[in-house]
Amino acid sequence: MGNTGTTTATAHIRRLGRWDELTRLVPATGMYDAVIDEIDGRRIRVGSQWLTDYASCNYLGFDLDPEIMDAINREVRRWGTHPSWSRLLGNPRLYPDIEERLTVLLGAPDTLVLPTITHIHMSVIPILAGDGSIFYEHTAHKTIYDGCVYARGLGATIAPFHSDEPDQLAQKLRAAPPGHSKLVCMDGVNSMTGDIPDLPTIAAICRDNGALLYVDDAHGFGVIGTRSPSETTPYGLYGNSVVAHTGETYDDVILVGGFSKAYSSLLAFLALPTWLKEHLKVAAPPYLYSGPSPTASLASVLAGFDVNERRGEDLRHSLYHHTARVVNHVRALGLATPNVDGTPIVELPLASADVFKRVDEILWREGVYVTMAAYPLVPRDQVGFRIQLTAVHTDEQIDWLLSTISRLADENLLRPAAA
Numbered sequence: 001m002g003n004t005g006t007t008t009a010t011a012h013i014r015r016l017g018r019w020d021e022l023t024r025l026v027p028a029t030g031m032y033d034a035v036i037d038e039i040d041g042r043r044i045r046v047g048s049q050w051l052t053d054y055a056s057c058n059y060l061g062f063d064l065d066p067e068i069m070d071a072i073n074r075e076v077r078r079w080g081t082h083p084s085w086s087r088l089l090g091n092p093r094l095y096p097d098i099e100e101r102l103t104v105l106l107g108a109p110d111t112l113v114l115p116t117i118t119h120i121h122m123s124v125i126p127i128l129a130g131d132g133s134i135f136y137e138h139t140a141h142k143t144i145y146d147g148c149v150y151a152r153g154l155g156a157t158i159a160p161f162h163s164d165e166p167d168q169l170a171q172k173l174r175a176a177p178p179g180h181s182k183l184v185c186m187d188g189v190n191s192m193t194g195d196i197p198d199l200p201t202i203a204a205i206c207r208d209n210g211a212l213l214y215v216d217d218a219h220g221f222g223v224i225g226t227r228s229p230s231e232t233t234p235y236g237l238y239g240n241s242v243v244a245h246t247g248e249t250y251d252d253v254i255l256v257g258g259f260s261k262a263y264s265s266l267l268a269f270l271a272l273p274t275w276l277k278e279h280l281k282v283a284a285p286p287y288l289y290s291g292p293s294p295t296a297s298l299a300s301v302l303a304g305f306d307v308n309e310r311r312g313e314d315l316r317h318s319l320y321h322h323t324a325r326v327v328n329h330v331r332a333l334g335l336a337t338p339n340v341d342g343t344p345i346v347e348l349p350l351a352s353a354d355v356f357k358r359v360d361e362i363l364w365r366e367g368v369y370v371t372m373a374a375y376p377l378v379p380r381d382q383v384g385f386r387i388q389l390t391a392v393h394t395d396e397q398i399d400w401l402l403s404t405i406s407r408l409a410d411e412n413l414l415r416p417a418a419a
């Protein structure tokens with residue numbers, strides 16, 4: 001029989017009381033750790049409650065695309081369900097096909113794919129940093145931070161910087177010990193605020209100071225891309241990510257991205273020079289030691305490229321249309337949101353951390369499923385919720401979302417915009 005209590009051997013885990021508040025919250029809200037019993041388009045059923053899902057990152061709606069589903073079945077019949085070789089041992093042809101197409105799409109020198117971004121940060125950041133200095137953007141995704149902490153354990157020094165204070169970054173880079181590597185790590189489209197960073201400014205500072213810039217654009221890939229006079233939304237074209245979107249180059253810039261958001265698949269990538277790709281093949285543990293992505297994921301990425309080529313601009317148009325409706329409504333109500341770039345991540349801070357439960361109850365009752373940002377996941381003054389739009393939400397679903405936001409605003413539960 002399993003022992004469900006706390007043993008002497010495990011008691012110290014519970015003593016780390018930092019997470020107590022979250023541990024209490026998880027069962028108190030339906031919107032953490034939910035078991036989803038059924039989906040119907042963007043509607044999900046949790047027990048007897050149907051809700052519209054604004055918590056997934058399936059921005060382009062590829063998770064529900066019949067063309068992509070059909071492609072998966074075909075490749076699984078050809079390759080089996082899972083390659084199961086580590087990549088160093090063997091790669092189904094799907095891998096080089098993905099890397100070739102991705103390299104062209106991004107306009108990058110080369111690309112390398114690994115199962116997840118987390119694998120990439122944990123294995124590649126320490127290799128790039130060595131015993132040098134890492135500067136991480138203070139709002140960078142937790143997985144970047146974890147990669148930096150791991151690198152510190154292997155000899156690097158780490159320090160935060162603020163992307164809106166570029167002079168401060170320049171100073172820090174100038175003061176870093178010479179003769180060792182300097183690495184600057186940050187989000188592309190920020191995972192909490194949806195903001196697009198000023199990459200040209202940061203990249204120029206890095207180049208001037210001999211540093212490599214490492215950017216995680218998990219949320220921008222598939223959504224933002226090359227600006228063009230023919231674009232129909234400010235997202236630009238092709239969804240080929242933040243480097244292309246900001247008119248930057250890959251000189252001393254490593255782009256990391258993933259297929260687990262806009263492409264609805266389990267795979268991630270680095271855009272990098274070919275010499276570094278060859279080096280990582282022997283130096284980065286996941287290429288040697290980790291199991292690969294399942295065939296279904298590889299097939300859905302390739303089919304996703306096809307759909308992106310033919311229908312990507314229409315899907316991004318719909319995504320932008322839904323997002324603009326939400327952002328405009330929030331602004332018209334005089335509410336705060338950090339979203340300034342119209343990306344499909346709309347964070348709404350609460351009037352105070354104390355109304356968290358009330359907001360959670362109303363959203364659940366109204367059938368609006370969002371990412372609740374509770375303390376200690378975020379600092380107390382940033383408690384709120386995050387709405388993520390996708391191309392396949394319907395106009396009627398957005399109508400209902402807007403009326404729910406109005407209801408919360410009427411009860412003064414949302415933070416007003418600064419005057």
Ligand SMILES: Cc1ncc(COP(=O)(O)O)c(C=O)c1O
Pocket residue numbers: 115116117118119141143187191216217218219258260267268
């Ligand atoms: C910015 C960012 N980086 C990395 C990750 C983790 O990606 P993966 O699931 O591929 O490890 C996420 C996932 O939420 C993310 O938002």
